[in-house]
Amino acid sequence: MSDLWPRVAAVRDVRISVRLAALLFGALFAGTVHAAPGDNLKVVRELSSKVGPIVGSALACRDIARPRIQLIIEKFQGVIREASTLEADRDEVTRLLDRYVAEGRSMVTSGRIDCRAADRQLAGLEKSIASPPQTTSGLPEVRFGPPAAMAAIAPTQTLPPPMNVRGVTQSEIKFGIIIPFSGPVRETGRLMKLGIEAAFDRANESGGINGRMLKLVAADDGYDPNRTLDAMKQLYEKEQVFGFIGNFGTANAAMAIPYALERRTLFFGAYTGANVVRHDPPDRYVFNYRPSYAEETEALVHYLVKMRHLQPRQIAVFAQDDAYGDAGYAGVAKAFRTLGANDNAILRVNYTRNTVDVEPAVSQLKAQRIPIRAVIMVATTRAAAKFIEKAQEQLPGLIFANLSTVGASSLASELTLLGPRYTNGVIVTQVVPGVSGYSSLVLDYKNALAKYFPGEAPDYTSLEGYVSASILIEALKRVGPTFDTERLVDTLENIRNLDLGLGAQLGYGRAEHQASHKIWGTALDETGTYQAIELE
Structure with missing residues (x-):
């Protein structure tokens, strides 16, 4: 019972805050607060202490639609502009709002309120804006422009009807x-x-x-x-x-x-x-x-043969025993044929989908009369990491070359836990540029990640x-x-x-439904960090 009381009290306080915020917000929205400019600013400061936590708690809940929250933020920014004539005052209130938003986030993450309560709070504000109190006042009416989502549309226009298209509405x-x-x-x-x-x-x-x-x-x-x-x-x-x-x-x-x-x-x-x-x-x-698996595997075969000077017979394929593995293996075979090598002689060792049962594959590699020096891997993260671990222990010196779909960051994390000798030299092809780079697209991506998903590290898959x-x-x-x-x-x-x-132009056509054919090469170092390598 003692643990329950703080949660009950928090919910009660939230309800009081919602009522007060709705009253204040609605009053400002309708122009019902009669006050001098300095008093207006005081009211907005008070309002920020009520609206901020509601916005913050909503932002902490991924199931609450972002446009709903954005509308509240934009309307409150309009209130700030209307109530303050000095830029310094606006900056002060904005910083104050940011602080209360952070407090609202922590209320959800700490478990003081849940997302259902956060949704109800937001709904209370939405209702207050939709139906503001109607009283008289000497304060000039605060009129809000359309939200950013409608900024490109003239005030007298509405969106054309969505033609009864599934999944498309006016909003x-x-x-x-x-x-x-x-x-x-x-x-x-x-x-x-x-x-x-x-x-x-x-x-x-x-x-x-x-x-x-x-x-x-x-x-x-x-x-x-x-x-x-x-x-x-x-x-x-x-x-x-x-x-x-x-x-x-x-x-x-x-x-x-x-x-x-x-x-x-x-x-x-x-x-x-x-x-x-x-x-x-x-x-x-x-x-x-x-790009296709055939393009990725062709890049790896050419790299191993032309840059690392291996014979095709020294290259094997470790693949998931399904359509994914088949597609990767077919790409290797095609690359062998391009080089004039016998694709029938390719050694393929398999593992079962959704497992990490790699021991039979490692045993097959050990049994080869002609030693295998490189393995092209068509595998998912955990199976790939387990295979590298077991093969490195029993067949030291192997070159491990993975397709991009292995999940580069997850693979690096798995191998780093094993130690530097398991990470060093592991190759992964990529279909996007390095996440540590500074191209305009990568910078846009990292800025978006920091803004909408703070704490999430840049990653090849999310890029x-x-x-x-x-x-x-x-x-x-x-x-x-x-x-x-x-x-x-x-x-x-x-x-x-x-x-x-990206550093590569993209496009489609009636006979071309693949936007990119660009492949980047990366290899892990001893610290588990990807470094760029030239594939040709």
């Missing part, structure tokens, strides 16, 4: 993503979603897409393709999403794409380099950002999600306020030479 465009919330690759899936959300949040803060806010709804399939179809149905039929972005996994995509195609629904930027999303000619509704979403956002802006899937697809197919600041 919102809803996309779906299917990722593993559980299982051995859940962290990589989480990072993909994080990068997309960072790009969406950045766009929403700048006004959204012609006044409509972008929303991402996620479903979990646990990286199990047997669950993917149900997840697709959940998002399409129940959540009514407009399209899909960033779906995770090769075998999972093989289950999802037929469903999307039957419904003529956009399937954009999946986290796979397999041919299932790269048909020739391309499926009309399927678009990719990343890929950010880039994919940025391409989609550009297409949505170009298609205009009235659109449907067909118009968006036509717009995507006409994007040429798009420069996002």
Whole structure:
């Protein structure tokens, strides 16, 4: 009982704050406070102590829509401007508000209130703004302009009707993503979603897409393709999403794409380099950002043969025993044929999906008459880390070369725990530039990450999600306020030479639904930090 009382008291205090904030905010909104300019500023300082914690607690809850919070912030900024004529006063009140916002965040993170209570607080403010008290006053009325989301639209205009398009309303465009919330690759899936959300949040803060806010709804399939179809149905039929972005996994995509195609629904930027999303000619509704596994494995084979001077027979493949592994292996075989080598002689050792059972694969490598000197790895994070650990112990000196989908940061973390001899020299191809770099796109990404997800470290996977979403956002802006899937697809197919600041131009066409063919090389050093390497 003693532990319960502080929580009850906190909730009671919150309710009192909401009532007071609603009264003050509504009064200022309607121009009902009769006071001199100095007194107005005093009222706004008091208001910041009530509004700030409500905004902060809402910001700490990811399920509360950001446009709702942004609207409150923008209206309160209008109150500050109206109440203070001096820039110094405005700065002071803004700093005060920031402090109270931080306090509100801590109320949720410390468990003093929960997100349901935070949502109710926000709703109270919204209601007070929608229906302000009506009394007389000598204070000039405070009139608010449209929120940033509507800033580009004239006050007398409204958005064109959304043409009865699924997932599109006057205020919102809803996309779906299917990722593993559980299982051995859940962290990589989480990072993909994080990068997309960072790009969406950045766009929403700048006004959204012609006044409509972008929303991402996620479903979990646990990286199990047997669950993917149900997840697709959940998002399409129940959540009514407009399209899909960033779906995770090769075998999972093989289950999802037929469903999307039957419904003529956009399937954009999946986290796979397999041919299932790269048909020739391309499926009309399927678009990719990343290069293919064939391009990544070709880059690795050429690097090992041309730069490290290995014979093709000294290179093996460690692969997941499914469509993902098959796609990577096929890329290696194609690269061997390009070099004039016999692709039938490639040694492939496997492990079972969603496991770290790598001992049989290591034993197969040890049994080879001609020693293997390098292994191209088509694996997920934990399996790759376990394989490197076991193989390094039994076959020291091996070169380990991974595809980008291994999850670069997660792999580095796993290997760093084992010690410097396990990290040093491990190669990972990347489909985005180094996260430690200073290109304009990388800087935009890191600024967005710091603003919307403070504490999250820059990562290759979340950067890929950010880039994919940025391409989609550009297409949505170009298609205009009235659109449907067909118009968006036509717009995507006409994007040429798009420069996002990656160091490589992006684009699509009717016969080309892959935006990028650029691959970067990285290798871990003894500290577990990725350093750039030249692949050719």
